[in-house]
Amino acid sequence: MPVYMITRMTIHDRAEYDKYADRFMEIFDKFDGKLLSVDEEPQVVGGEWNATRSVLIEFPTKPKLFEWLLSPEYKEIGKFRDAGSTAESIIVKGLEPGDVPS
Numbered sequence: 001m002p003v004y005m006i007t008r009m010t011i012h013d014r015a016e017y018d019k020y021a022d023r024f025m026e027i028f029d030k031f032d033g034k035l036l037s038v039d040e041e042p043q044v045v046g047g048e049w050n051a052t053r054s055v056l057i058e059f060p061t062k063p064k065l066f067e068w069l070l071s072p073e074y075k076e077i078g079k080f081r082d083a084g085s086t087a088e089s090i091i092v093k094g095l096e097p098g099d100v101p102s
Contacts, residue, residue, distance in 0.1 A: 002094035003062045004036075008051035009087035017084030023077045031068035034058040051088075058094070065091065 011017045028035065037056040042049065059065035068074055081087070 001061065001096055003059050003065055004092050004094060005055075005057045005059075005065060005089055006092065007055040007057075007087050007089040008049070008053070009055070009085045010050065010052045011085045013084040015084070016080050020077045020080035020084065027071070027073045027077065028057075028068065030073075031071070032060055032064055033068060053085075062091065062093075 025035075035055075035057055037054065039054045040052060042054045059068070
């Protein structure tokens with residue numbers, strides 16, 4: 001079952017964050033993920049949105065997502081992400097063909 005990670009972040013130090021961004025794709029591409037959206041101007045249609053960036057990624061399975069998230073390579077660049085931004089992330093399950101949401 002596919003899973004999605006939705007992140008909203010506020011970048012407060014672009015130089016530090018760029019050290020993370022510069023290496024992100026080379027690491028991400030090794031883990032079968034798909035980068036579906038990166039948006040610094042999301043359209044707010046309800047509630048409050050105080051973040052400066054949204055990110056949506058897809059993985060074929062939750063174990064594959066955690067393989068990437070906990071990998072030594074990703075952890076290594078995470079220090080730059082944390083120094084340059086604050087973020088909130090959630091993981092949500094995708095629907096299989098024929099699933100009906102309740």
